[in-house]
Amino acid sequence: MGMLQEFKEFAVRGNVVDMAVGIVIGAAFGKIVTSLVSDVIMPPIGWLTGGIDFSDMKWVIRAADNSNPAHKIPEVAIAYGSFINSIIAFVILAFAIFILVKVVNKLYTKAAAATPAEVALLTEIRDLLKSR
Template sequence: MAFFKEFKEFALKGNVMDMAVGVIIGGAFGKIVSSLVNDILMPPIGALLGNTDFSHLRVDISKVRDVTSGAVHSVGEMVGGGGKVIAEPAAEPIYWNYGAFIQQCVDFTILALCVFLMVKLMNKLIKKRDSVPAPEPAPTKEELLLREIRDLLKERTKE
């Protein structure tokens, strides 16, 4: 029972709730930035570079597998003394997807820039809010009473 009570206190603290709201908004903000990158920025950049989409840039590195596979078969035939060679099914190509990496780097850079600008704006607003002087607090009852006494004493000394 104490465990659940402790968990409830933790989960309902203000900081945890603020963090949860931040994570949710961050997820939505990430989708907006991804759309900005994928749908607005990357098509013109891709058109300038001759490709429509960076994520499709890749290099076929299947030849490395084929060369090593051929070497293994050659060694196996020499050690095994010939014999029957079993035909392997056609292997799928192996791609090095460097375009997807470039795309993710661009996404990250733009997201980091947006977050930086947002934090900078928030800091500026907070600094502006803090620089505005707070209004003078209303006098307390004691202060009002002391002022009345002071004014009465001034009137007596004038007479």
């Protein structure tokens, strides 16, 4: 089998399409969480901490030097406030995914428990016949 044919079979497999849809939805969900953190959660936290804006927090290693217009030296800084925002966004995203998986697993368990005994028996017989 040629490489092109193998790639075609791989690319049109249902799992690859499902994964692509999941990635696109995940990226959009990530943007929603980023907005939730920066626009909804961080302002009250900043207010509670006396107006501190985490996104502006940084440790300046070398200040910018604009004294010579021909040779401007940019600021060198570690933006740890932005890192704090990213950690908060990650925790919220991880918690949201945890809740989503928990709900899906609960629904899946209910659906599996609702299978009638006759259907389960027929499924078992079918699986035994397939294995022979």
